[in-house]
Amino acid sequence: DTEVTQTPKHLVMGMTNKKSLKCEQHMGHRAMYWYKQKAKKPPELMFVYSYEKLSINESVPSRFSPECPNSSLLNLHLHALQPEDSALYLCASSQGLGGEQYFGPGTRLTVT
């Protein structure tokens, strides 16, 4: 089983809202990732967690706040987003920090 699940599938939020994206994997992977993707562009790395600790923050604005409550779950908390933050947000996981990354289906976020 190489499934990563993400909820919600779609999210529309205003610039003053607070919302969260959720990601879950049950493959026993110890590394999890958040990516942002614009249409027809490659995914851009935002955050990397290894063994539930944040190991990489790619200079992401503080209006995006990641959280890893346990080894299976990854959240992305959103607050005071801008319209240019509208994108597909992808979660991925891998066995360790290297090798195959498996992506979830993504959350389509629209900021109005």
Place this chain on the structure above:
Amino acid sequence: GQQLNQSPQSMFIQEGEDVSMNCTSSSIFNTWLWYKQDPGEGPVLLIALYKAGELTSNGRLTAQFGITRKDSFLNISASIPSDVGIYFCAGQSYNQGGKLIFGQGTELSVKP
């Protein structure tokens, strides 16, 4: 920083034709991954390559890890309509904390 050049950017082919796309890097990678992404979905891992010179097949797909460690190609034989999508290569180095460097993608259209 590391950059990947992926070509071609787009391809329009007839069903049944073979397809070839490639990625070249300015630096060495230890791992090459090939993904396919359908509209509105997350990237799906097609093939993973770990050794220079390695040639790996997955059904109608064949990929190779270049001997210089700076390039990789993906071939699709006898294309079918469901091959439509965007194909991304991604390279990874051991000392980059799990980061994937993505190519810009090859958008494949197949005419029945």
